[in-house]
Amino acid sequence: xxxxxxxxxxxxxxxxxxxxxxxxxxxxxxxxxxxxxxxxxxxxxxxxxxxxxxxxxxxxxxxxxxxxxxxxxxxxxxxxxxxxxxxxxxxxxxxxxxxxxxxxxxxxxxxxxxxxxxxxxxxxxxxxxxxxxxxxxxxxxxxxxxxxxxxxxxxxxxxxxxxxxxxxxxxxxxxxxxxxxxxxxxxxxxxxxxxxxxxxxxxxxxxxxxxxxxxxxxxxxxxxxxxxxxxxxxxxxxxxxxxxxxxxxxxxxxxxxxxxxxxxxxxxxxxxxxxxxxxxxxxxxxxxxxxxxxx
Amino acid sequence: xxxxxxxxxxxxxxxxxxxxxxxxxxxxxxxxxxxxxxxxxxxxxxxxxxxxxxxxxxxxxxxxxxxxxxxxxxxxxxxxxxxxxxxxxxxxxxxxxxxxxxxxxxxxxxxxxxxxxxxxxxxxxxxxxxxxxxxxxxxxxxxxxxxxxxxxxxxxxxxxxxxxxxxxxxxxxxxxxxxxxxxxxxxxxxxxxxxxxxxxxxxxxxxxxxxxxxxxxxxxxxxxxxxxxxxxxxxxxxxxxxxxxxxxxxxxxxxxxxx
Numbered sequence: 001x002x003x004x005x006x007x008x009x010x011x012x013x014x015x016x017x018x019x020x021x022x023x024x025x026x027x028x029x030x031x032x033x034x035x036x037x038x039x040x041x042x043x044x045x046x047x048x049x050x051x052x053x054x055x056x057x058x059x060x061x062x063x064x065x066x067x068x069x070x071x072x073x074x075x076x077x078x079x080x081x082x083x084x085x086x087x088x089x090x091x092x093x094x095x096x097x098x099x100x101x102x103x104x105x106x107x108x109x110x111x112x113x114x115x116x117x118x119x120x121x122x123x124x125x126x127x128x129x130x131x132x133x134x135x136x137x138x139x140x141x142x143x144x145x146x147x148x149x150x151x152x153x154x155x156x157x158x159x160x161x162x163x164x165x166x167x168x169x170x171x172x173x174x175x176x177x178x179x180x181x182x183x184x185x186x187x188x189x190x191x192x193x194x195x196x197x198x199x200x201x202x203x204x205x206x207x208x209x210x211x212x213x214x215x216x217x218x219x220x221x222x223x224x225x226x227x228x229x230x231x232x233x234x235x236x237x238x239x240x241x242x243x244x245x246x247x248x249x250x251x252x253x254x255x256x257x258x259x260x261x262x263x264x265x266x267x268x269x270x271x272x273x274x275x276x277x278x279x280x281x282x283x284x285x286x287x288x289x290x291x292x293x294x295x
Numbered sequence: 296x297x298x299x300x301x302x303x304x305x306x307x308x309x310x311x312x313x314x315x316x317x318x319x320x321x322x323x324x325x326x327x328x329x330x331x332x333x334x335x336x337x338x339x340x341x342x343x344x345x346x347x348x349x350x351x352x353x354x355x356x357x358x359x360x361x362x363x364x365x366x367x368x369x370x371x372x373x374x375x376x377x378x379x380x381x382x383x384x385x386x387x388x389x390x391x392x393x394x395x396x397x398x399x400x401x402x403x404x405x406x407x408x409x410x411x412x413x414x415x416x417x418x419x420x421x422x423x424x425x426x427x428x429x430x431x432x433x434x435x436x437x438x439x440x441x442x443x444x445x446x447x448x449x450x451x452x453x454x455x456x457x458x459x460x461x462x463x464x465x466x467x468x469x470x471x472x473x474x475x476x477x478x479x480x481x482x483x484x485x486x487x488x489x490x491x492x493x494x495x496x497x498x499x500x501x502x503x504x505x506x507x508x509x510x511x512x513x514x515x516x517x518x519x520x521x522x523x524x525x526x527x528x529x530x531x532x533x534x535x536x537x538x539x540x541x542x543x544x545x546x547x548x549x550x551x552x553x554x
Binding site: 047050051052053054068069070072073077079081083084085086087088092095096097099100101102140 | 298301302305306309310311312381385386387389390391392393394395396397398400551552553554
């Protein structure tokens with residue numbers, strides 16, 4: 001079964017081709033990142049699968065069935081901006097959402113608690129700050145504890161503490177086995193949880209699949225000595241040396257095959273260079289992503 | 296459908312602007328007819344022997360009140376305009392669909408208000424017709440000629456359908472209200488007069504005018520009506536056609552467009 005399956009989705013706004021022939025599948029239990037620069041078509045894509053936008057071409061299915069409102073009720077969605085009735089309180093707004101989703105009203109206090117809005121639940125939405133509005137939207141998406149979440153830039157408008165909280169929340173939800181479809185900016189933050197990605201650029205799907213296949217991320221070794229110019233010359237003679245990633249501060253060196261750090265340390269010492277820094281690192285998802293989209 | 300109505304109730308129950316606009320539309324019915332009945336009773340007292348049946352006597356009161364109320368049908372459009380354009384302003388129409396409504400259900404929710412406001416106008420009108428008829432009339436209660444109330448109901452539904460269509464097409468509250476006011480207060484009247492003058496009675500078939508043609512003021516209206524006017528059935532049919540057409544356009548728009 002796949003949670004969401006897209007077949008050849010295209011969408012045009014006048015002269016702008018927002019999406020062209022996008023197809024991919026979101027497997028159950030995955031944390032699926034939809035990544036791409038601003039204007040790459042992420043929100044358009046999520047708008048289509050939530051039926052607020054109509055695709056010009058192509059089809060999609062939810063839970064292997066033709067899309068329908070009753071299937072959307074099983075998905076908690078936060079799309080772009082929080083949309084609520086300004087004249088209703090947070091609690092009243094969630095009553096409307098719960099009624100449409102056909103979820104019990106008793107769940108409202110739970111999601112308000114998660115979003116940290118319990119104290120302000122009886123204030124009107126229009127009196128909320130941007131961050132509180134975003135929190136309410138997250139609370140609404142969590143109503144009824146859905147097994148699938150679609151989160152489009154969920155940290156928008158939040159302060160640093162709020163961003164950290166949402167980051168933790170996403171991690172926690174992912175651990176409970178929920179399927180999470182997540183649109184970008186959070187790329188850096190969800191690096192640890194993203195199991196799958198689809199990468200969009202100018203409306204086209206560049207790649208999609210398990211994150212480690214799509215974004216081949218090189219391990220590199222970060223090291224320093226008293227004189228990095230000498231160190232670089234020494235490393236260049238190492239049989240597994242491939243290339244230098246960066247010379248800012250520490251040297252970041254990629255080897256063509258895995259190297260043992262102890263052996264590397266010994267090698268340098270033998271060559272007369274005593275290291276004062278040695279660390280193995282994985283290239284960040286963001287860097288790999290930028291390399292991919294720049295090509 | 297009950298579920299949809301419950302959700303619509305949750306949306307409006309603490310929305311003050313809606314209730315004020317609704318109160319205005321409802322209150323003007325007893326207010327205007329109370330004044331009418333007072334004036335009428337003075338005339339009747341002075342000319343007791345000349346007029347055997349006055350306009351606020353049963354059964355004439357049905358037509359009188361339907362005719363008086365027909366000048367104020369547009370007022371019921373305002374609460375509907377606000378409810379619909381609010382959804383677009385706050386983008387909650389999108390959220391409703393995201394949360395699990397079919398687009399069709401969003402349209403049905405607004406059609407509920409379209410029908411409910413019309414029924415409310417009808418019930419309030421009938422209630423006060425009975426009250427004023429018993430208070431000011433000298434004849435016994437009778438339902439004869441109460442069909443005029445049905446014509447009035449249809450005219451309210453046409454006004455509401457115009458409001459609904461404008462709101463769904465324009466989406467912005469301010470512009471929708473201006474367009475609705477312009478159409479109901481001015482544009483159609485100008486068209487009716489112009490068409491009647493240069494083309495003929497067909498000018499009487501425009502949406503709101505078709506209702507007006509069915510609701511002449513008793514006694515006076517007959518004296519002023521044109522000899523060439525169509526049969527009542529034609530106006531009635533036109534009202535139903537306009538309602539069907541506008542609801543069709545609302546569905547077509549909302550099922551296909553991007554939200």
